[in-house]
Amino acid sequence: MPLNAAQWQKALAEDRLRSVYLLAGEELLVLEAADALRAQARRLGYGEREVLDVTQHFDWDDLARAAAGMSLFASRRLLDLRLPTGRPGVEGAKAITAFCADPPPDVTLLISAMEWSSKHDGAWSKKVDAAGASVVFNAPRPYEWSAWIGARLASRGLSATPDAADLLAQRVEGNLLAAAQEIDKLAVLHRGKTRIDAAEMENLVADSARYDAFKLTDAAFAGDGARALRVLAGLRAEGEELIPMMGWLVNQLQLALRLANARDFAAQAKLERLWQAREQLFRQALRRAPREHWLACLARAARIDRIAKGREQGDAWLEAERLIAAMAEPRASAALA
Structure with a gap:
């Protein structure tokens, strides 16, 4: 039935x-x-x-x-x-x-x-x-998001005021995976405490309001190319250095390849100590493209790192844009050529 x-x-x-x-x-x-x-x-x-x-x-x-x-x-x-x-x-x-x-x-x-x-x-x-x-x-409809967030918080042993749930709903912009990730983080940060109000929610998820390398890779692996490129542009505008950013990107591509090479994805994800939401993020990404695509992305990321360090000629930020676009949308992998 x-x-x-x-x-x-x-x-x-x-x-x-x-x-x-x-x-x-x-x-x-x-x-x-x-x-x-x-x-x-x-x-x-x-x-x-x-x-x-x-x-x-x-x-x-x-x-x-x-x-x-x-x-x-x-x-x-x-x-x-x-x-x-x-x-x-x-x-x-x-x-x-x-x-x-x-x-x-x-x-x-x-x-x-x-x-x-x-x-x-x-x-x-x-x-x-x-x-x-x-x-x-089905994903929540726009008017259902706050209730969905409240229910998911409750499933993690948390509670929030309606204003706090509304604030988080606005912050994740209708992205189901992003909402799941934020709630998983809250379960760690707020474990054993009382109900979360709007002011505390603002503080707890404040990092979501700024651009960072973590959100860059998450958006790229989630297939959200437009958001990933916005984050990259925001990082550049904020004066972030490309070299440490590429270090994190290489790290995450290496993780993707370990998962792609694993005979048992779930066992490898457990070995990597991935939260459930991040496990699903990588599972989705690996379904969108074969191992060879991620290997090509890793090779290009290493080249961008060399360009950023002055060891090779090229425009490192432009190459980074092309790489992020190809990660988010494998059909754009011609950008790696």
Whole structure:
């Protein structure tokens, strides 16, 4: 059955999992919901999880084989089907429909889709509704932002006055990932204290009002080229030195490559001690472009560093603009040539 966000929280607390779940919509929210479901599965004794990544040449027979497979080590299994586009195609729709028609006992199918609209709905998703549950996670509408921020603060053990929530909503400018990052920072800075009022919120997020290298890289990896270039221009106008900025940029590109090279992204992210919001930031970036693109970006960043230090000819700030544009929008990677 289709569930709204409140019903989803209740469903997570159930003492048994349904046969199939479809989690679709805004990527950050879908990934968090999928993490929560996997955690509940572990609590309920699901000792085995099989990940099925639907790529261009995915064999949909793998779903049937995984569903029918037996395990010597776990009585309950979770099939983690990742469908980024939300479109299974004809063969995929048949495979999912077949699973829903006769779900194996002690097997739960989790389908996560990072793109979703009314056009994605089809006969197969109706079968999911009949056999299990589906939840569509949408970004807050403009008038919902303050309430969403208040609820997310509460989920981190924090509270804020309405004015403080409004202030943070204005500061993040409708950017869901930025809002999540700010709230994660508040959870660290404000842990164990009383309710946050507007004045204290202003102080706690004051760094968001100025340009800094952290926001430059975050905007670039998030794919927000316009904001990243504004931050870069702001840093230059404030008289920031390019050399330390490039040092941080190289550091973050090296981190991206370590994550790209890792066999297990989540394990590497944990090793790097990434907050959940930053883990999702890099996950999104690496989905937008292959490892080779980030390797080319790192090579260009090293060249810009040499230019800034006078060891090579060129306009370092102009090259930095081209690099940031290519990081944010891989289709602009011709700028690296």
